[in-house]
Every structure is written in structure tokens, then in C-alpha cells.
Amino acid sequence: MPGSHAAPRAAPRGPAATRRRAGLRADRDGDVAMGLPIKGRAGVAKSSTPTGPRKDSAARPARGGILGATAQRAILRQAAGTRDVSMKEGRISVTRGGLVELKVSGWNKSKAADNADGGVSALIKWLEKKASSKLGSRARNVKIKKSHVEGSDLIIKVPSEDANALVRMNGYGWAGSTVSITRTDGAASDTGGPPSQAEATKAMLRGVLERRYDPDTKFLNLSALGQDEELKNQHMFDKKSTASKFFPAMMVVFDHAFDKKEDRDAAVTSVSLANNDLEDLTAVSTLSLHLPKVQNLDLSNNKFAKLGSLNNWRRRFNHLQHLILTGNPFEQNEPSYQQEIVNWYPTLRQLNGIQVRTEEEIAKKATMMPDLPFPIRSALFNDEGGIAENFIRTFFTGFDTDRATLANYYYDNDSEFSYAVNTSAPRDPNAADKAETGNWEAYLKHSRNLKKISQLPARQSRKSRGAQAVAEVFAGMPATKHPDLAAEARKWIVEAKMVPGVPDVSGASPGGVDGFLITIHGEFDEQDIASGQAKKKRSFDRTFIIGPGGPATVRVVSDLLTIRSYGGTQAFEPDNFEGYNMDPQQQQVPDAAAPGLPAGLDVAQAEQMVAQLMQQTNMTLQYAKDCLEQVAWNYPMALQAFESVKGNLPPEAFGSALPA
Incomplete structure (x- = not known):
């Protein structure tokens, strides 16, 4: 009788096989982008001040040392927006029952070896916890299904989808020992070959993040990075070319681990950058972009020589509650820095462990106007012989009491006047009733709002020329009462400068x-003529050009008035306001420089650069300013940086339309 033999088995087909293959498919993570500002002398350095015991921070053996040229080119491609580098999970052989068998070695030399079970139960608990703390929206609750000891090795079996999270922990430190985690079959991977240098670098960065992330407390511990054994073995800080790219790249890897920015923000509420020998924020500035909602931040024991070293984060972290700055040189150099820091962060509760603001104060601060990207500058008033001052004081008194006489006193046949009503201007953030109606009927007949009046004849008819025409328009406007310029100076901002060619x-x-x-910004009350009582409070902006002539020896050449709903005075009140002073001999000329701007660039030039970048990229004011800060206010470099990252920017980074 012929012997029987089995035919070769065909490859499995159908839904079950598909599911098995799907279970082994590689995870998709984000791309590495290291093309951010070059680190100067203030980067993350080899810290000379360790932070005490480094829990779970033992290094894996280095593979390849300093990044090679090929890897650097691959990484730099990511900064240009490419997506060709991915960190794939290696596929691992599966035992019967869908479990993967792994071998854990080195644990028997730990401090837990004296436990009754030799530390096995503590080790299993630690392995499950660390593997479950994988960053990202799809983090799993890893469980070891089976385990037993073979000599000095612990053999564990886990579901196939959890195996890679444990294999990545190869080389982690536990209880004073370094554990080794490998597959029992000894195979490296069946993904078609060893990972590329870029993939290995990305995996290393992610491993650093996961080792230093505690999901229970939502704490990302990035302290003493220069003392991290794995980073030292990778020679990450030996050269500026790698050190300057390290932190930005790590933040990009962190960011792309999450599906949504809401998941990212919820995952981390506390960050430590202590003991990193930082002299400024150049090397770590991207933290404020990737984790803008951090509540607790530790910058202690660095080398910040002055408070200005922190200016890049002055208007960031709008949810910051606790900041630690102890152990920095500026504590001795600037002993009163605490109040400045409190002013920077409106939600700050504690500074260096000491309460600096109550919950009631924070609630009150929340109702006030938010900080602007640029500091508010005090008004400049350049006068000569009191000409501008006398005009302003006389004009508004006359406008409130006798407009007909005022028109004949300051206006002649060539004088021009027009006003516009702005019905969409922001209202006072402290107003009790923000939905109050505007009641603009008395102004609309002569309003010359060029956004609403598009026909040329209508625009021309709403410009008054000559004293008589000006007086007629003045008469048709509601009666007003402006605040006293001397007694209520805080309600005004007045600027004047000399101009040629009048x-x-x-x-x-x-x-x-x-x-x-x-130029004048202020407020007035509309008056009920019969009762003399105020009816409505308005804000206004008024621009005059005056020159010699007329019965008062001063004539109005041009008068442009904008009337809007009352918006308060917060937007133009500088922090150091000490009363308005029109005397040019006593006026303090404000410093044109602003914190964080390089030498030779004043606030006006910086604002112009921001406005130009906003127009060219459609980014919002804050994002345009952030972009320029990242490249030290080099405009061409800012455009290049925008082009390289615009695909990764969130929708709120742009105005009404996204860039092409």
C-alpha cells in the first residue's frame, strides 16, 4: 500500500488570517524634524548637578554612536515637511494561543532580590506599568499573561500587540539593576532588515520620553538630560550639530505620538527642565509650542544670569499655576524678580512653592484684557512752545460746550473733517452687559466708514470741507462730555510729533x-441736553494735522474721528503709568527696545516685521511673532521655517483662510 504524504499547506486566507496579519502591522508615528534654531552656548549641556536618583534611567547600549551623515540628511528632510521616515514596530514570533514569549535577564541582581520570591512579583508589576506608559492616544494597559523562572531568567508571555512595548524597555534600569528583554527565539526582527539610522534615532527619542514620563502624575521629567546614560552613550551632546537638534526633535516625536492636541495637552500637566545648565531658552523654546497648557514648570538649578533670559516664554503658558526658578544666578542679581514673574503669568498661583495669588485674584484677572504680544509703550508727546498742548486742552472744552465757535476758531475754507462709526469694535471686557445695543442712529447719516460706504459719490459727500460745513456736521452730532484731561488722565492717551510739509x-x-x-484715544459720554445727564458712553480715536494760521494762530488741516462702542482703557494703559504729562522737559522717553528683541531692532520695526509675515503667510499675530522669535528675527529664515512646518500647524494658527 503506497505511503501517504501531506500536501503543502496553502497560506491562510479569509477574515481570521487578515485579523492576525493586522495584529502584527506596524504602528504609525510622526516624523522627526530637527531643522530648528541652532543652539548657542546656552543649550542643554552635560549637567554638573545631578538631580538625585535617576529612576528607571539606565541606558541601553549605544548602537552606532554619533548620528551619521546619512541619518542627519534623513532627519533634515523631515524639517522640510517630508513624511518618508516612520518608526515601525518590529514583528515578533507568536506562540500558540496568540502569546509572545520574551526573556527578561539581569533582574536577579536588583535590590529586590532579597524578597521572598526573589523580586519576581515586583518586577512583573513594574514591567506592566512601564510598558503601559507608552506615549500616545493609543496607549494600552499591558498585562503579562504567564511567567516562570528558568535559572537566572524570567520567561514571560504577553499578547502579541503588547510585545513591542516590552522589547523597547531593553536596557531600562530597575531597582539598581539593568534588565535585558529579548525574544526567546533570538531573532532580531522580520521587517526586512535592521532599522535605518533615522528610525533608530526616532525610537531612541521616544524611549527617552517614555522612560521619563509618569502617566499617573502626568509628569514629564526632562531634568538633567546631560546625565542621561542612554543620551551619553549616543554622544548626543558631544557636538553642537546634534545637541541643537535634540530637544526640538524630541518634542516633534512627542507631538506626533498623539492623535489630537487635546490628548497631548491632557497627557502632560507638569514638566521639569531642572539641572540642564541652561543659560537661556534657545535650545528648549519649542516646549511652549508643543505643550502650551502646562500647569507646573520647573526651571530650577540652571544658569539663567538675568530674568531677561526667560523672555521667550514671557507670554506663553497661559495655564501655568506653579513655577520653580530657585537655584538660578538671577535670584541674587535681581532680588525683586518675583513681582515681574507674577505679572507675566495671569494664572500663576505659586512661585517657588510660595503662594503669590489667590483664587479670587485669578478670577478677577481673567475678566481683564489679555496680554498683547508686544509690550504697551507709553505715549510720546513732542511739543514746541506748548502749541500742541494748548490746542488739545482748548479743542475738547470747545467741542463739549460751543462747537459753532470752535469750528470758526480752528477751521478755515481748506480744513477737512470726517467721522466714521465702527460698530464691530471690541467692547469693554469688564462691562456687565456686553450685548447692549449700540444706538448709532444719530451718527449714521454722515458716517464715512469706508468698509461700508463703497460708492464714490457717497464717500465724497461725507467729507466736510470748510468751517461752515464742519460746523453743520458738528451740530448734527449728539452732545458730549469728555473726561477732564488733568483730573482723569488715565482715560486718555495722547501722542504728538512734528511733521514737515503742512x-x-x-x-x-x-x-x-x-x-x-x-493722535488721541479716549472716551466721552453722550449727554441729555435737557437733564444734563449722561446717556451713553463711547470710545473714540481722533487724528489731527495742525499748522500755522487762523485767528488762533493754529489751524486744523485735517480732522479724522472714529466713534465706537466703549472698549475700556486697558488696551493703551502701560504698566508703569504715572499720570499724563504734556511737558516735554519732564517726559520720559521710553526705551524703544523690548524684551527678547535682538540689538538694533526696536518694537516698531519688530511690529512691522510681524505684520508683513502675517500678510504673507496668513498666520495670526501670535504665531507670526513666535515664528520670528524662533529664528532670532531673521525674516527670510522665518519664511523658510514657515514653509517647512505649515503642514503641521493647527487651524488656529491661521486667519480666515489657510495658506495655499
Whole structure:
């Protein structure tokens, strides 16, 4: 009788096989992008001040040392927005029952070896916890299904989908020992070959993050990075070329581990950057972009010589509650820095462990206008012989009491006046009733709002020329009462500067004469003429050009008035306001420089650069300013940086339309 033999088995098909293959498919993570600002002398360095016991921070053996040229090119490609590098999970052989068998060695030399079971139960508990703390929206609760000891090795069996989380822990430190975790079959991987240098670098960065992340407390411990054994074995801080890219790249790996930014923000509420020998924030500035909602931040025991070293984070972290700055040189150099820090962060409760603001104060602060990206500058008032001052004081008194006389006193046949109603301007954030109606009917007939009036005849008819025409429009406007300029100076902001080329009505100077450009922001009450009581509070902006001429020796060349709903005075009140002073001899000329700006760049130039970048990229003001700060206010580099990362920016980074 012929012997029987089995035919070769065909490859499995059908839904069950598909599910098995799907269970072994690689996870998708984000790309590494290291093309961010070059680190100067203030980068993350080899710290000379360790932070005590480094829990679970023993290094895995280095593979390859310093990043090679090929890896660096691959990483730099990511900064240009490419997506060709992925960190794939290696596929691991599966035992019967869908479990993967792994071998854990080195644990028997731990401090837990004296336990009754030799530390096995403590080790299993630790392995499950660390493997479950994988970063990302899809983190799993890892469980070891079976285990037994074979000599000095612990053999464990886990579901196939959890195996890679444990294999990545190879080389972690536990209870004073370094554990080794490998597959029992000894195979490296069946993904088609060893991982590329870029993939290995990305896996290493993610491993550092996961070792230093505690999901229970939502704490990301990035302290003493220069003392991290794995980073030292990788020679990460031996060269500026790698050190400057390390932290930005690690933050990108962190960011791409999450499906949604809400998941990312919820995963980490506390961050420590202590003991990193930081002299400024250049090397770590991207933390504020990737974790903007951090509540607790530790910057202790660094090398910040002055408070200005922290200016890049001055208006970041709007949810910050506790900040630690102890052990930095500026504590001795600037002993009163605490109040400045409190002003920077409106939600800060504790500074260096000491309460600096109550919950009631925070609630009150929340109702006030938020900080602006640029510091508010005090008004500049350049006068000569009191000409501008006398005009302002006389004008608003006359406007409130006798407009007909005022028009004939300051306006002539060539004077022009127009006003516009802005019905969409922001209202006072402290107002009790923000939905109150505007009641603009008395102004709309002559309002010259060019956003609403598009026809040329209508625009021309709403510009008054000559004293008589100005007086007629003045008469049709509601009666007003402006605050007293001396007694209520906080309700005004007035600026004046001399300008050339103002028309000379005498004809003696065809090229024009010197005059004044005066801009005024303030408020007034509409008055009920019969009762003399205030009916409605408004805000206004008024711009004058005045020159010599007329019965008062001063004539109005141009008068532009904007009337809007009352918006409060917070937007133009500088922190160091000490009362308005029109005397140019006593006025303090404000410093044109602002914190965080490089030498030679003043606030006005910086604002212009931001406005230009906003127009060219459609980014919001805050994101445009952040972009320029990241490249030390180099405009061409800012454009390049935007092009490389615009695909990863959130929708709120842009205005009404996303860039092409």
C-alpha cells in the first residue's frame, strides 16, 4: 500500500488570517524634524548637578554612536515637511494561543532580590506599568499573561500587540539593576532588515520620553538630560550639530505620538527642565509650542544670569499655576524678580512653592484684557512752545460746550473733517452687559466708514470741507462730555510729533511748513441736553494735522474721528503709568527696545516685521511673532521655517483662510 504524504499547506486566507496579519502591522508615528534654531552656548549641556536618583534611567547600549551623515540628511528632510521616515514596530514570533514569549535577564541582581520570591512579583508589576506608559492616544494597559523562572531568567508571555512595548524597555534600569528583554527565539526582527539610522534615532527619542514620563502624575521629567546614560552613550551632546537638534526633535516625536492636541495637552500637566545648565531658552523654546497648557514648570538649578533670559516664554503658558526658578544666578542679581514673574503669568498661583495669588485674584484677572504680544509703550508727546498742548486742552472744552465757535476758531475754507462709526469694535471686557445695543442712529447719516460706504459719490459727500460745513456736521452730532484731561488722565492717551510739509495758507513757503500730527484715544459720554445727564458712553480715536494760521494762530488741516462702542482703557494703559504729562522737559522717553528683541531692532520695526509675515503667510499675530522669535528675527529664515512646518500647524494658527 503506497505511503501517504501531506500536501503543502496553502497560506491562510479569509477574515481570521487578515485579523492576525493586522495584529502584527506596524504602528504609525510622526516624523522627526530637527531643522530648528541652532543652539548657542546656552543649550542643554552635560549637567554638573545631578538631580538625585535617576529612576528607571539606565541606558541601553549605544548602537552606532554619533548620528551619521546619512541619518542627519534623513532627519533634515523631515524639517522640510517630508513624511518618508516612520518608526515601525518590529514583528515578533507568536506562540500558540496568540502569546509572545520574551526573556527578561539581569533582574536577579536588583535590590529586590532579597524578597521572598526573589523580586519576581515586583518586577512583573513594574514591567506592566512601564510598558503601559507608552506615549500616545493609543496607549494600552499591558498585562503579562504567564511567567516562570528558568535559572537566572524570567520567561514571560504577553499578547502579541503588547510585545513591542516590552522589547523597547531593553536596557531600562530597575531597582539598581539593568534588565535585558529579548525574544526567546533570538531573532532580531522580520521587517526586512535592521532599522535605518533615522528610525533608530526616532525610537531612541521616544524611549527617552517614555522612560521619563509618569502617566499617573502626568509628569514629564526632562531634568538633567546631560546625565542621561542612554543620551551619553549616543554622544548626543558631544557636538553642537546634534545637541541643537535634540530637544526640538524630541518634542516633534512627542507631538506626533498623539492623535489630537487635546490628548497631548491632557497627557502632560507638569514638566521639569531642572539641572540642564541652561543659560537661556534657545535650545528648549519649542516646549511652549508643543505643550502650551502646562500647569507646573520647573526651571530650577540652571544658569539663567538675568530674568531677561526667560523672555521667550514671557507670554506663553497661559495655564501655568506653579513655577520653580530657585537655584538660578538671577535670584541674587535681581532680588525683586518675583513681582515681574507674577505679572507675566495671569494664572500663576505659586512661585517657588510660595503662594503669590489667590483664587479670587485669578478670577478677577481673567475678566481683564489679555496680554498683547508686544509690550504697551507709553505715549510720546513732542511739543514746541506748548502749541500742541494748548490746542488739545482748548479743542475738547470747545467741542463739549460751543462747537459753532470752535469750528470758526480752528477751521478755515481748506480744513477737512470726517467721522466714521465702527460698530464691530471690541467692547469693554469688564462691562456687565456686553450685548447692549449700540444706538448709532444719530451718527449714521454722515458716517464715512469706508468698509461700508463703497460708492464714490457717497464717500465724497461725507467729507466736510470748510468751517461752515464742519460746523453743520458738528451740530448734527449728539452732545458730549469728555473726561477732564488733568483730573482723569488715565482715560486718555495722547501722542504728538512734528511733521514737515503742512500747507502754508500764507503762500510764503510753497514747500510747506512744520506742523503737528496729533493722535488721541479716549472716551466721552453722550449727554441729555435737557437733564444734563449722561446717556451713553463711547470710545473714540481722533487724528489731527495742525499748522500755522487762523485767528488762533493754529489751524486744523485735517480732522479724522472714529466713534465706537466703549472698549475700556486697558488696551493703551502701560504698566508703569504715572499720570499724563504734556511737558516735554519732564517726559520720559521710553526705551524703544523690548524684551527678547535682538540689538538694533526696536518694537516698531519688530511690529512691522510681524505684520508683513502675517500678510504673507496668513498666520495670526501670535504665531507670526513666535515664528520670528524662533529664528532670532531673521525674516527670510522665518519664511523658510514657515514653509517647512505649515503642514503641521493647527487651524488656529491661521486667519480666515489657510495658506495655499
